Amino acid sequence: MEFTLITLLNGLSYGLLLFMLSSGLTLIFSMMGVLNFAHASFYMLGAYFAYTVSTQLGFWPALFVAPLIVGAIGALVERYGLRAVHKYGHVPELLFTFGLSFVVVELVQLLWGRAAVPYRIPPELDGSLFTLYTTTFPIYRGFMMLVALVMLLAIYLILTRTRIGLVIQAALTHPDMVEALGHNVPRVFMLVFGGGCALAGLAGVIGGNAFATEPAMAATVGSIVFVVVVVGGMGSLVGALLASLLIGIIQTFAVALDYSFGSLLSLFGAHISIDTPGYAVLNLTIAESAAILPYLLMVLILIFRPKGLMGTREG
Amino acid sequence: MKFEPINLGRWLVWGLFALLLIVAPLIFTQGASVSLLSQMATLMIFGLSYNMLLGQGGMLSFGHAAYSGLGAFVAIHAMNMASNGQLAVQVTLIPLVGGIAGMFFGVLFGYVTTKKSGTTFAMITLGIVELVFACSLMFPGFFGGEGGVTTNRVIGEPFLGITYGPQIQVYYLIAFWLFISAVGMFAFTQTPLGRMANAVRDNPERAEFIGFNTQWVRYLTLVLSAFFAGISGGLAAINFEIVSAENVSMVRSGAVLLFTFIGGIGFFFGPMIGAVVGVFLTVMLSSYTKAWQLYLGVFFILIVMFAPGGIASLIMLNLRVIKFGRFGRVWPKLWVTCAMALVALVGVVMMIEMLYHVTLNAASGPMKELLGFAVDTTAPTGWLIALVLLAAGAFGFWRTKSAFQKAWSEVNVEIEDMIRRAEA
Numbered sequence: 001m002e003f004t005l006i007t008l009l010n011g012l013s014y015g016l017l018l019f020m021l022s023s024g025l026t027l028i029f030s031m032m033g034v035l036n037f038a039h040a041s042f043y044m045l046g047a048y049f050a051y052t053v054s055t056q057l058g059f060w061p062a063l064f065v066a067p068l069i070v071g072a073i074g075a076l077v078e079r080y081g082l083r084a085v086h087k088y089g090h091v092p093e094l095l096f097t098f099g100l101s102f103v104v105v106e107l108v109q110l111l112w113g114r115a116a117v118p119y120r121i122p123p124e125l126d127g128s129l130f131t132l133y134t135t136t137f138p139i140y141r142g143f144m145m146l147v148a149l150v151m152l153l154a155i156y157l158i159l160t161r162t163r164i165g166l167v168i169q170a171a172l173t174h175p176d177m178v179e180a181l182g183h184n185v186p187r188v189f190m191l192v193f194g195g196g197c198a199l200a201g202l203a204g205v206i207g208g209n210a211f212a213t214e215p216a217m218a219a220t221v222g223s224i225v226f227v228v229v230v231v232g233g234m235g236s237l238v239g240a241l242l243a244s245l246l247i248g249i250i251q252t253f254a255v256a257l258d259y260s261f262g263s264l265l266s267l268f269g270a271h272i273s274i275d276t277p278g279y280a281v282l283n284l285t286i287a288e289s290a291a292i293l294p295y296l297l298m299v300l301i302l303i304f305r306p307k308g309l310m311g312t313r314e315g
Numbered sequence: 316m317k318f319e320p321i322n323l324g325r326w327l328v329w330g331l332f333a334l335l336l337i338v339a340p341l342i343f344t345q346g347a348s349v350s351l352l353s354q355m356a357t358l359m360i361f362g363l364s365y366n367m368l369l370g371q372g373g374m375l376s377f378g379h380a381a382y383s384g385l386g387a388f389v390a391i392h393a394m395n396m397a398s399n400g401q402l403a404v405q406v407t408l409i410p411l412v413g414g415i416a417g418m419f420f421g422v423l424f425g426y427v428t429t430k431k432s433g434t435t436f437a438m439i440t441l442g443i444v445e446l447v448f449a450c451s452l453m454f455p456g457f458f459g460g461e462g463g464v465t466t467n468r469v470i471g472e473p474f475l476g477i478t479y480g481p482q483i484q485v486y487y488l489i490a491f492w493l494f495i496s497a498v499g500m501f502a503f504t505q506t507p508l509g510r511m512a513n514a515v516r517d518n519p520e521r522a523e524f525i526g527f528n529t530q531w532v533r534y535l536t537l538v539l540s541a542f543f544a545g546i547s548g549g550l551a552a553i554n555f556e557i558v559s560a561e562n563v564s565m566v567r568s569g570a571v572l573l574f575t576f577i578g579g580i581g582f583f584f585g586p587m588i589g590a591v592v593g594v595f596l597t598v599m600l601s602s603y604t605k606a607w608q609l610y611l612g613v614f615f616i617l618i619v620m621f622a623p624g625g626i627a628s629l630i631m632l633n634l635r636v637i638k639f640g641r642f643g644r645v646w647p648k649l650w651v652t653c654a655m656a657l658v659a660l661v662g663v664v665m666m667i668e669m670l671y672h673v674t675l676n677a678a679s680g681p682m683k684e685l686l687g688f689a690v691d692t693t694a695p696t697g698w699l700i701a702l703v704l705l706a707a708g709a710f711g712f713w714r715t716k717s718a719f720q721k722a723w724s725e726v727n728v729e730i731e732d733m734i735r736r737a738e739a
Binding site: 081090091105106109111114229288298 | 373375427430433434435437438439441443445446449450452453454565573576608609611612613615616619620667670671674675
């Protein structure tokens with residue numbers, strides 16, 4: 001019971017962090033059709049800027065400043081990079097962001113060095129929030145969940161209750177009509193791209209000190225985020241939320257479970273030894289295979305429900 | 316019966332290509348050049364097979380290394396079994412083993428990936444390559460864990476005196492397979508399936524209305540492409556005698572995408588140029604500077620933004636201008652613009668190199684060797700020179716660019732006019 005609850009909480013907080021990352025990606029994708037390969041790079045930039053700002057001003061200003069800087073960089077990238085490539089189609093746009101992800105990793109190493117930087121959890125958030133049976137749950141995990149939920153609420157309110165949100169939603173389906181009504185659609189795109197990058201930056205600010213702030217951090221989450229978007233259904237925010245939570249929980253549980261097919265079979269009296277055919281597969285524990293579970297989930301989803309959990313159409 | 320003249324030009328080009336492959340190691344005789352040529356030839360097959368997807372089928376794959384890498388693993392196990400006497404196979408035919416293995420995995424993974432096209436396809440291939448990479452660390456028995464699988468390519472009795480011990484013999488083996496694969500892949504572009512792949516790339520909806528199953532066309536193209544990728548993997552296994560998890564990684568897949576696109580996806584020979592550039596960048600440039608990945612990334616972005624046809628299209632466009640005898644009018648403006656860009660480039664490179672030195676190498680003192688000069692990175696002189704070069708070059712480029720663009724577009728409009736008149 002204790003194990004289940006605490007793992008569930010950890011899974012939820014990891015899933016919510018994944019959602020913070022994938023929400024920006026989904027938003028950009030559903031708006032502009034651009035798959036931002038450099039999205040995880042913006043996550044990394046967020047963490048690094050937060051580190052630099054927090055050494056000067058402290059963590060709380062960094063929480064607001066770093067996403068703004070990342071958002072501004074994102075808007076500039078859209079304005080002077082993506083917009084120029086837009087005329088060639090979606091695949092060159094993807095290639096552009098792919099090249100960008102290379103350059104960002106190198107620039108980060110150029111500015112902050114190749115080793116991890118000591119970006120730490122602020123002292124006021126360091127400690128335990130509550131104790132469940134015998135395991136403590138850190139405050140910072142709770143803080144991460146809170147930020148993610150506030151962000152989810154904010155996106156929802158902005159998209160459905162504000163004027164700019166309505167323009168964004170309209171530009172999503174009828175860009176020509178919106179332009180005819182006098183709205184500057186390219187600027188809306190720039191705003192959305194910058195906003196999506198700012199969300200990734202925010203995820204970096206609170207994810208960077210929970211995990212490690214290092215040049216490899218973009219690569220570690222990069223592929224998972226894409227899996228989330230495919231599993232959730234391309235361009236669906238609700239789908240992204242469900243998929244993030246699902247993958248977060250599955251992975252957290254899997255890492256903690258030390259069982260294999262072999263141990264299941266031996267429950268039924270089968271004798272498994274090194275000579276048994278398929279020993280390598282049978283002896284593999286769930287914990288060892290945790291890394292491939294998200295990708296397996298993606299393959300299964302694609303076979304049995306190609307449009308994703310919440311997708312509306314098959315692309 | 317239709318009259319078909321012998322296509323002399325095509326015979327000539329392929330003949331020259333074969334000749335070039337044969338004489339290349341005789342021209343470049345410096346120490347490591349045969350090894351570099353072998354790497355280039357292997358990468359050429361890989362790039363050409365990748366271009367079957369990207370250039371011909373319009374499928375942007377982030378996971379092509381899965382096929383070449385798994386092909387390489389199967390090939391290296393086949394070699395090890397051959398040396399134990401469990402399997403009777405010549406080293407000459409090992410690439411074929413890799414190819415069949417690549418094809419097998421193409422049949423397996425392609426079924427899932429080719430369900431989609433466009434950007435979704437790209438994401439799924441990314442997932443597949445990560446899946447294979449994660450598996451490579453889970454099954455050390457087959458993938459050799461962190462250290463990889465090693466082998467010895469000198470197996471059994473020498474055949475006609477060929478042992479594949481010396482590098483030059485391996486080069487000719489690779490060149491032989493490169494020629495066969497290149498002919499095979501070029502022939503594929505001429506088949507009905509190859510043509511259909513183009514149609515599915517350009518207008519999938521219309522292709523479906525004519526009655527073709529676009530998914531099936533993509534699937535078949537991918538399976539064939541995986542076959543050639545597997546051949547390149549088998550050759551890499553013979554060449555390096557080691558295959559590790561890195562061979563099935565996202566890094567390898569990304570590299571082939573970079574080089575193929577830089578070479579040019581619109582022309583059949585584009586990936587070959589890309590392979591030459593790629594080996595130069597990764598092997599040569601990386602021994603000179605730590606910033607080579609930055610240069611590679613920026614170069615790639617510039618190609619995507621300003622020359623989406625890659626180097627091949629730049630060459631072909633200039634060749635067209637020469638063919639129509641208009642190069643004399645473009646040339647004076649072209650070289651001035653290029654010279655200005657070069658000046659700015661030197662400034663940028665100086666700055667990047669000094670910056671790298673300051674952040675990563677500061678422990679070894681403030682001096683940095685740049686183009687034969689020792690520059691003090693703590694004194695302002697070096698930075699100032701770099702800044703002046705950059706500013707002067709950028710200003711000059713900006714001033715001369717419009718004149719060049721004008722001349723270029725004028726000439727091209729004239730040429731297109733001439734072509735239209737010739738057709739009418």
